[in-house]
Amino acid sequence: MSNPLRLVLFDVDGTLVDSQGSIVSAMTASFSALSLDAPSRDAILSIVGLSLPQAMQNLAPQQSVANQTRLVDEYKQAYHAQRLAQGAASSPLYPGARDVLEELHAQPETLLGVATGKSQRGLDALVEAHGLERFFITRQVADHHPSKPHPSMIQAALSETGVAEQHAVMIGDTRFDMDMAAAAGIASIGVSWGYHDVSALNSATAVIEDFAQLSPALAQLWDK
Structure with missing residues (x-):
């Protein structure tokens, strides 16, 4: 199967x-x-x-x-x-970010998306500047949704992709990301290198310290 x-x-x-x-x-x-x-x-x-x-x-x-x-x-x-x-x-990629996007994008069963407080213009410019256009099948931005932690962005992404809640995960650095995921009924993985202290990510399903840990964390999540 x-x-x-x-x-x-x-x-x-x-x-x-x-x-x-x-x-x-x-x-x-x-x-x-x-x-x-x-x-x-x-x-x-x-x-x-x-x-x-x-x-x-x-x-x-x-x-x-x-x-x-x-x-x-x-x-x-x-x-x-x-x-x-x-x-x-002005907004450099974190070490390992591109590598993990390449790895996940190569998996036929894995779809990638973005849920951000950026505007459409801001996200489009960043994606173009870093050459990330091919990676993200859904892009949810602040222009079209209530602010995080409202679950609207995730709900729209699930609707656009047809993915069920139990097969989705949110990756983020703030409690707004983790709380948004919880409100939408999906798993979440917090990252320790961002702008909120790890203590604020207490609702995360898991927390990682670098991008090398993301694929193993996802594998463990999918195997549950």
Whole structure:
């Protein structure tokens, strides 16, 4: 009997790429544009994974909705300018990321996807910059869904691919990713190299310390 189709969904920032420098820089620029004190680096990294409107609500709760919207717009402009200036270097792939994508993509029963707080434009630009177009059969972005940890992104990915919940897994670095997976009824694998402390990944099915551990972790998951 052939193996069932499986879906491996990846978060992007803090999981596949290290974009913290660009995120912190763009967020600092957005607050400076409104003559506001920028949040600390730790505060900024704590909201990575959320949609930008939700992130600004968390970082600037005392600001009006109009100012929060301006912060979002200023962030987008600053981040876009950095991406144009630096290209792929603004968000380099983590060591081993491309190798594991190649390995999983070569498995006929394994489908790959993305569930990210990035915008469609931001994700498309990153995918193109790193030459990842052929890997992801489904790409779920913040433009079309409620912010993580709402399960909408995963639900849409499952619907698009026809994969059952028990054959899907979410890979991510934040508690938002793990909580989103739990809300959608799928397994999750946390990564220790991202922007949330490992202690925040307590709802993960498993936690890995480098990409070399992902395939064995998936094998153990599928064998259950």
